[in-house]
Amino acid sequence: MIEVKNLHKSFGEAHILKGISQTFYQGKTNLIIGQSGSGKSVFLKCLLGLYDYEEGSIEYDGEVFANLSEDKKRDMRAKIGMVFQGSALFDSLTIEENVMFPLRMFTKLTKNDMRERANIVLKRVNLEDAHKKMPSEASGGMQKRVAIARAIVNNPKYLFCDEPNSGLDPKTAIVIDNLIHEITEEYKITTVINTHDMNSVMEIGDNIMFLKDGIKAWEGTKDDIFRTDNKVVTDFVYSSNLFKKVREAVLKENK
């Protein structure tokens, strides 16, 4: 579980995060949604320890990340998996080597054991035939799956995904969403996803936080999002006619 309390972050005069408090639960897909510029990416980078913050605290299972010694921070980071928006695969390594990378850095496994573990994870993301390919030879969807495989190969306790569906076709996006959701439940990971893909919200949103102008404007589940009267949320989520109609149909059915 990750607990964020009263988080404030500024860049010079610009106050980006204005006292955000939120709990991200273990074994759940926790989503952060909001318009571009609402502070989602800054919030995620604060969670990851890539940005310092002025006020507040971030606790990973009761331990305040900022108070940890450098060694403990490094140990904590070994428990974190991250899927970047652009996948961030290492260009000079093959797909298999990319997946083996966290094992090489943080474990004392033999090369064969690492390879075996990488194969299991690559199979889990349906990429058993792509080991020797370079990242540049893989499609966007494949790269995302490799990034997920790399993020989970070392059995992380926490998984962070920044826009995991960006640039993917709707079918591949659903595959990625379901994969993340299944992995979260299977390995009991605390997963935090930064997205503005409404399909993801409806499909896998166990716990959703809506950010607006650096403030937490709403919190709920994918079911709550149909019923909410919060205008800020409905204006954002149901900005397309299709979603408006879907919402009306669901509400009508539930009456």
Place this chain on the structure above:
Amino acid sequence: MIIEMFRKPTKWSVMKELILKDIDDLIIGSLGIVAFIAFFVGGVVTIQTALNIDNPLIPKELIGFATRQSILLEFAPTFMSIIMAGKVGSFITSSIGTMRVTEQIDALEVMGINSINYLVFPKLIAMAFYPFVISIAMFLGVIGGLMACIYGGYASTDDFITGLQQEFNPFHISYAFIKTFLFAFVLATIPSYHGYYMKGGALEVGEASTTSFVWTSVAIIIINYLATQLLLS
């Protein structure tokens, strides 16, 4: 950046492979162009020297002497380093810069890896082998000069070799290699700095490479001046 480079070192088994890869990219990969340039510039230095000696009282050995001094003291260590600022420096800046742009450096940081140590330290160690490149440049520069001298008919082989050995000061070799080590440090660190701390996209990677070439060259010229003043005057 330099202090950070020595904190939280990467696992030795991984670092060893990174160092070998950087030796291959930065040192072995540069040998071809270094050999080509050194050989022909050595030849040109000899021809220029020979063509400017029109007084019959000046001994022909001077051609070999001037070639040796030019190549050993300045051409091989200094001007080859400026050429390497273009080749090796741009490679370092663009490869690290691309990793910055595509969030690969963030990925390393998130995993708790000291990205400066992981990316820059192996390059610094690989560049410790840079004097090997320069010694090849020195050797081939002199051989190029000898070939140009023989095939151009400017002096006999004996005259050229006698000139090479005349008034040889072994400290000049030390001076050249002290400079080379300093240049190697500059060639590894300035381009890494420009790549690591760059912001923006693909266009900015190109700009960072150009800026790093300019600053590396400036640093080499200034260090060359200071080292010469301190060591030879």
